[in-house]
Amino acid sequence: xxxxxxxxxxxxxxxxxxxxxxxxxPLQDGKITDENRLVAALPTLKKLINDGGxxxxxxxxxxxxxxxxxxxxxxPVAVRLSELLGQEVKFAKxxxxxxxxxxxxxxxxxxxDVVLLENTRYREEETKNIDTFSKExxxxxxxxxxxxxxxxxxxxxxxxxxxxxxxTAVVGYLMQKEIEFLGNAVNNPKRPxxxxxxxxxxxxKISVINNLLDKVDTLIIGGGMAYTFMKAQGEEVGNxxxxxxxxxxxxxxxxxxxxxxxxxxxxVDTVVAKEFxxxxxxxxxxxxxIEPGWQGLDIGEETRKLFADAIKxxxxxxxxxxxxxxxxxxxxxxxxxxxxxxxEIDATTIIGGGDSAAAVNQLGYGDKMTHISTGGGASLExxxxxxxxxxxxxxxx
Numbered sequence: 001x002x003x004x005x006x007x008x009x010x011x012x013x014x015x016x017x018x019x020x021x022x023x024x025x026p027l028q029d030g031k032i033t034d035e036n037r038l039v040a041a042l043p044t045l046k047k048l049i050n051d052g053g054x055x056x057x058x059x060x061x062x063x064x065x066x067x068x069x070x071x072x073x074x075x076p077v078a079v080r081l082s083e084l085l086g087q088e089v090k091f092a093k094x095x096x097x098x099x100x101x102x103x104x105x106x107x108x109x110x111x112x113d114v115v116l117l118e119n120t121r122y123r124e125e126e127t128k129n130i131d132t133f134s135k136e137x138x139x140x141x142x143x144x145x146x147x148x149x150x151x152x153x154x155x156x157x158x159x160x161x162x163x164x165x166x167x168t169a170v171v172g173y174l175m176q177k178e179i180e181f182l183g184n185a186v187n188n189p190k191r192p193x194x195x196x197x198x199x200x201x202x203x204x205k206i207s208v209i210n211n212l213l214d215k216v217d218t219l220i221i222g223g224g225m226a227y228t229f230m231k232a233q234g235e236e237v238g239n240x241x242x243x244x245x246x247x248x249x250x251x252x253x254x255x256x257x258x259x260x261x262x263x264x265x266x267x268v269d270t271v272v273a274k275e276f277x278x279x280x281x282x283x284x285x286x287x288x289x290i291e292p293g294w295q296g297l298d299i300g301e302e303t304r305k306l307f308a309d310a311i312k313x314x315x316x317x318x319x320x321x322x323x324x325x326x327x328x329x330x331x332x333x334x335x336x337x338x339x340x341x342x343x344e345i346d347a348t349t350i351i352g353g354g355d356s357a358a359a360v361n362q363l364g365y366g367d368k369m370t371h372i373s374t375g376g377g378a379s380l381e382x383x384x385x386x387x388x389x390x391x392x393x394x395x396x397x
Contacts, residue, residue: 002183004394005170007044007145012053014111018141019048019172020159022148022374023059023077030076037150038081040374044147044172045085045114052111056140057081057089058097058120058158059148066124068095078116089114097123098136106140120158127156134161147172150353150375152390163393171394174374179391181350181371182318182382190315190348191217195383196307196338198223199321199355202246207384208320213256218263218314220307222299222323222334229254229266235288238272239295265310269300271324271331278328298324299334308341317342320352320380326359335359343368352379 021041026033048055062072078091090113092102097118105115120126125133134157138144144166146152146159152175155161163169171179195212197205202225212219221229224241231237232250257264272294273282284300285291299307311317319342323334336359342349343365351357351369354376360366373379381388 002179002391003397004176004179004391005397006176007047007170007172009397010143010168010170012048012051012143015053015142016056016106016109016140017048017053017143017145018056018058018137018162018166019044019145020148021057021059022150023057023074024061024150025077027061027071027076030071032076032080035080037374038077038084040174041147042084044145044174047173048145049085049087049112049114053143054106054109054111055114056106056117057114058117058137060121060126060151060158061119062121064119064121066121066126068122072119074116074119081114081116085114087114089116091116092118094118095122097133098140102140120156123157125157127154129155129157129161131161131164133157135165137162138165141166142168144169145172146170146390146394147174148390149175149178149373149378151378152178152375152388153378153381153386155389159390160393169394171391175391175394177371178373178375178379178382181348182352182373182379185316185348185350186212186215186318186383186385189215192314193316194218194220194311194314194318196220196222196311196317196319197225197321198323198335200224200241202228202243202250205321205380206246206249207386208380209253210256211385212383213253213260213262216262218265218310219257220265220310222267222303222307222338223321225321226266226299227296230287236290236292237296238290238292240290241295263310265306267299267303268306269302270296271298271300271333273297273331276325278330282330297328298331304334304337307338311338311341311345314345314347316348316350317345318350318352318383319356320354320383322355322359326355336363339363339365352376352383354379
């Protein structure tokens, strides 16, 4: 059980609070095209403002790779955040992030004021977690709050390094929710516990499969990674995605599931196409029936039913990765069926970031899920049972 101090355990009145947020939002011509991450940060920010803290925000945006790139400035975020919070968010424009502008802005703060620093990745020290930049960030504050789960699996200056130089480091509401759902649901689930894994590669989910087989009652495998499991059982997969190097691993996992008494389900029918294109000719074939020259792009109708049935009585479900090529309408039906099945059950349903989160939101099932993770890579590492540096760095209760 992870028990970290949160913003509810401290009083920040009159104190300077540095908050690491995830404002890595998509920008087009200087306009924010999806502000979900800004909205998600509001509860933590309002709490700190209402408590009378001097709230200093920092975040990365994109990959400027240690050089200031005007198109990756956080300036538009300050403008939109001001509107969302209903008060001015002062933007400290400094290419070196903690420059004269930032220092002056912080020195002039009154209780309840908000300042936003420039993109932390303008500094090359950031991603290398080099002390000089961590110290500079720490020099601005008395208290540190980490609310950026999306980067929790990386040890950078603005989420881990800075904690070495402040006495108080806690998590915000978003981080707290992620720890509670992802960390604790997996380690202490209400049963039956079902995990659904999709996406293209077995290689990226190896440790996840291995860790979950020790914990779940049922493991469902769909998406591109299913073909490596089919091939491991001697079935032909045509031109489908296949990771030859992982056939032995897939065999081992099938064995492990047997030993542990875990139900491991892979597709019983597949929607195959001639080309990797939505306009391609396609048909559904039974298990083992993929012919040379054809490639699997989605799970078939029987599999959709099989997977939905396997979810029906679950009490905890974790889903990471689509069932097919979700961005092509003809091959999105499997992913839609899983989202629909999850929306209908009475269980704790946890969506592990990335494509599954996008799918659930696009299909309008977002509000039917217990928790949609804000971090793709971070949520995967949590499901692998790894300790995340950004979480570990916060003070324990």
